[in-house]
Amino acid sequence: MKVLVVGGAGYIGSHCVRQLQAAGHTPVVLDNLVKGHKDSIPSGVTFYETDLADSAQVIDILKKEEIDIVMHFAAFIEVGESMQDPLKHYDNNVAKTVSLLKSMREAGVNKFVFSSSCTVLGEEAAPPFTEAMPLRPISAYGQTKADVEVILDYCCKAYGMSAAIFRYFNASGAAVGGMIGEDHSPETHLIPIAIQVALGQREKMKVFGNDYPTPDGTCLRDYVHVDDLSRAHIAAFPKLEEEGTYLRYNLGTGTPASVLEIIKTVEEVSGCPVPYDLAPKRDGDVPSAYADSIKAKTELGWDPQYPTIKSIIETAWKWHQSHPNGYDDK
Numbered sequence: 001m002k003v004l005v006v007g008g009a010g011y012i013g014s015h016c017v018r019q020l021q022a023a024g025h026t027p028v029v030l031d032n033l034v035k036g037h038k039d040s041i042p043s044g045v046t047f048y049e050t051d052l053a054d055s056a057q058v059i060d061i062l063k064k065e066e067i068d069i070v071m072h073f074a075a076f077i078e079v080g081e082s083m084q085d086p087l088k089h090y091d092n093n094v095a096k097t098v099s100l101l102k103s104m105r106e107a108g109v110n111k112f113v114f115s116s117s118c119t120v121l122g123e124e125a126a127p128p129f130t131e132a133m134p135l136r137p138i139s140a141y142g143q144t145k146a147d148v149e150v151i152l153d154y155c156c157k158a159y160g161m162s163a164a165i166f167r168y169f170n171a172s173g174a175a176v177g178g179m180i181g182e183d184h185s186p187e188t189h190l191i192p193i194a195i196q197v198a199l200g201q202r203e204k205m206k207v208f209g210n211d212y213p214t215p216d217g218t219c220l221r222d223y224v225h226v227d228d229l230s231r232a233h234i235a236a237f238p239k240l241e242e243e244g245t246y247l248r249y250n251l252g253t254g255t256p257a258s259v260l261e262i263i264k265t266v267e268e269v270s271g272c273p274v275p276y277d278l279a280p281k282r283d284g285d286v287p288s289a290y291a292d293s294i295k296a297k298t299e300l301g302w303d304p305q306y307p308t309i310k311s312i313i314e315t316a317w318k319w320h321q322s323h324p325n326g327y328d329d330k
């Protein structure tokens, strides 16, 4: 299949590009490089530095490259930012996605794979989260993902489009070769921050809250390897052959880890101390979020290759150790 990877120079998109190649598909990358890194694109892969809302260019690329499937990873993901500047998130995550879908219709491409998030579910949802739970996001970011899920449902019914939606839990880790990895600016994610402390780039880190109703009082999350996420997306391709297909899958290991467990595992893997201070709870954090991924396992034959948090952190450590300044270390 010829696959247009929108946001293919970002963290998850760039891993998916390599998994597509490994599975014998031909990825074409479209990225405006606002968040993505050009150096994450493998040599030999066709790359368009284009904004997904530039309809004339996108239609031209879809036609010229004879694209079969569009995978859409380009989104703003910071929950806090979405609450301070919701229109920025609605514009990038919803309006630009609508523009991309319109371009696809114009070019006659009707298969779509979309990155969603477990944040489309509400605070009242009790883990493990299933696909059947109602959409009740509590942030503008989560609402943008929920909105696109609903828009796609209508598009599949109205236009015979077929769509597979994947709700990620905590994407983490790095490709096994150590050439690409997680590099956000500014960094807010737990595993990269703990690794930066282990590397001595930060003196200490903060643990946001230790009186949650969890075994050690810190938040529980479901960390899932980025290559495992990518493989699930590709496993859905055959299902998109049927017009009007609309699928939603949770992707997580189903085994949660606490903030303190993550810090301990980073210490174990790196052999370096990770000192921390306790800090107040972070706005918008739910105590516990982990997946029921039975649907992806049974329907797609999804079989995560990194079932433990240690195996995931080992790959992240390798990337950060060899690229302490991310893609700035070429």
Ligand SMILES: O=c1ccn([C@@H]2O[C@H](COP(=O)(O)OP(=O)(O)O[C@H]3O[C@H](CO)[C@@H](O)[C@H](O)[C@H]3O)[C@@H](O)[C@H]2O)c(=O)[nH]1
Pocket: 077, 078, 079, 117, 118, 119, 169, 170, 171, 188, 189, 190, 191, 193, 205, 206, 207, 208, 209, 219, 220, 221, 259, 282, 285
């Ligand atoms: O310095 C830090 C950073 C994080 N945490 C905690 O670690 C856990 C995980 O935090 P983080 O890595 O930021 O992930 P989430 O907040 O669970 O966010 C995930 O889910 C969000 C909504 O989908 C996405 O925006 C993020 O990219 C994705 O990682 C949370 O309990 C945080 O409070 C700390 O205690 N200290």
